[in-house]
Amino acid sequence: MLSRAAARTLATPSARLFSSSSARQTKVAVLGAGGGIGQPLSLLLKSDPLVTSLSLYDIRGAPGVAADVSHVDTASEVTGYAADQLNQALEGVEVVVIPAGVPRKPGMTRDDLFNTNASIVRDLASAVGATAPNAHILVISNPVNSTVPIVAKTLEKAGVYDPKRVFGVTTLDVVRAARFLAGVAGVKPSDTPVTVVGGHSGPTIVPLLSQTNLGKDVKGEVYDQLVHRIQFGGDEVVKAKDGAGSATLSMAYAGAKFTNALLRGLNGEKGVVTPTFVKSPLFEDQGIDFFSSNVELGPNGVEKIHPIGPLSAEEEKLLEACLPELKKNIEKGKAFVA
Numbered sequence: 001m002l003s004r005a006a007a008r009t010l011a012t013p014s015a016r017l018f019s020s021s022s023a024r025q026t027k028v029a030v031l032g033a034g035g036g037i038g039q040p041l042s043l044l045l046k047s048d049p050l051v052t053s054l055s056l057y058d059i060r061g062a063p064g065v066a067a068d069v070s071h072v073d074t075a076s077e078v079t080g081y082a083a084d085q086l087n088q089a090l091e092g093v094e095v096v097v098i099p100a101g102v103p104r105k106p107g108m109t110r111d112d113l114f115n116t117n118a119s120i121v122r123d124l125a126s127a128v129g130a131t132a133p134n135a136h137i138l139v140i141s142n143p144v145n146s147t148v149p150i151v152a153k154t155l156e157k158a159g160v161y162d163p164k165r166v167f168g169v170t171t172l173d174v175v176r177a178a179r180f181l182a183g184v185a186g187v188k189p190s191d192t193p194v195t196v197v198g199g200h201s202g203p204t205i206v207p208l209l210s211q212t213n214l215g216k217d218v219k220g221e222v223y224d225q226l227v228h229r230i231q232f233g234g235d236e237v238v239k240a241k242d243g244a245g246s247a248t249l250s251m252a253y254a255g256a257k258f259t260n261a262l263l264r265g266l267n268g269e270k271g272v273v274t275p276t277f278v279k280s281p282l283f284e285d286q287g288i289d290f291f292s293s294n295v296e297l298g299p300n301g302v303e304k305i306h307p308i309g310p311l312s313a314e315e316e317k318l319l320e321a322c323l324p325e326l327k328k329n330i331e332k333g334k335a336f337v338a
């Protein structure tokens with residue numbers, strides 16, 4: 001039998017999983033809401049007190065997901081849209097999260113997804129540009145190093161591109177880095193935040209362990225293994241799922257976490273800083289105009305792009321390996337739209 005206090009706690013609606021600093025609320029759309037990421041992401045966004053209205057779209061299954069998620073006892077409204085209702089799904093939307101597209105199978109690279117996902121992301125970006133031109137777009141679909149430039153170029157072509165409003169979601173790399181470093185150091189992940197810069201694929205993922213109190217002491221083989229695990233954590237999940245896809249649950253968590261950070265920034269909260277893959281001046285002189293580094297989020301989206309800061313000799317080498325591959329991926333995305 002439950003005590004009266006415990007019963008009251010369980011009966012309290014709107015349990016808060018997210019940080020909230022303001023009453024302003026926002027309409028958010030998920031494009032690809034019926035998928036492995038889309039479903040749990042929609043559930044988590046339903047629990048975010050900063051989301052006032054949730055618009056769920058997919059080429060299949062979104063009305064069912066919406067009916068299900070809409071029973072959760074939080075205040076937001078949820079509507080599902082069928083394949084031919086993309087424009088309705090985007091009406092009045094301020095934030096659009098895109099997990100639409102195919103995932104990897106064992107043996108594939110993220111770039112192997114380009115042929116299928118490039119046109120999916122381009123067409124969705126084009127619809128956002130036409131119906132919700134001021135929306136912030138959060139790109140999850142892989143290969144992120146190419147799909148973000150695809151979104152940027154598509155909006156540019158439509159005459160509605162604002163680089164402050166287009167983000168590649170690299171939060172899963174940050175989540176993994178904190179979790180894996182915590183494992184090595186024997187502490188809680190909340191004690192081991194790690195900045196991860198570069199892009200979102202194998203060698204383009206550059207964790208800056210030297211900038212953390214516990215990470216700077218990790219050396220030798222343990223360091224090499226830790227960096228490899230952060231860079232190739234996605235492969236670990238693809239292999240374990242054995243043909244059934246890639247990370248979905250941890251990605252939904254990471255996607256909801258980044259969305260909440262953006263919403264807090266949009267609401268005027270100060271000091272919301274997190275890595276994300278955006279149009280960036282940091283390596284523009286080397287022809288690389290998109291890069292993930294710590295970004296302060298604010299009322300207009302990107303408020304300030306932070307420099308990457310001091311690097312160890314090992315990190316200099318990781319960055320050297322990252323840049324040429326990242327450049328190739330970005331150019332491939334841009335060329336697809338041009």
Ligand SMILES: NC(=O)c1ccc[n+]([C@@H]2O[C@H](COP(=O)([O-])OP(=O)(O)OC[C@H]3O[C@@H](n4cnc5c(N)ncnc54)[C@H](O)[C@@H]3O)[C@@H](O)[C@H]2O)c1
Binds near residue numbers: 139
């Ligand atoms: N950024 C990251 O860190 C990260 C992490 C994990 C996965 N991903 C990527 O996210 C994407 C989705 O992964 P998933 O596991 O959810 O795949 P999934 O196949 O389970 O779901 C994808 C969904 O997209 C839908 N879809 C396809 N074309 C669409 C369109 N034109 N409009 C709307 N919806 C459309 C499908 O119907 C499906 O429901 C993949 O490209 C994957 O590589 C990225």
Ligand SMILES: O=C(O)C[C@H](O)C(=O)O
Binds near residue numbers: 247
């Ligand atoms: O590995 C993948 O293909 C999915 C995602 O990019 C990840 O990092 O888990």
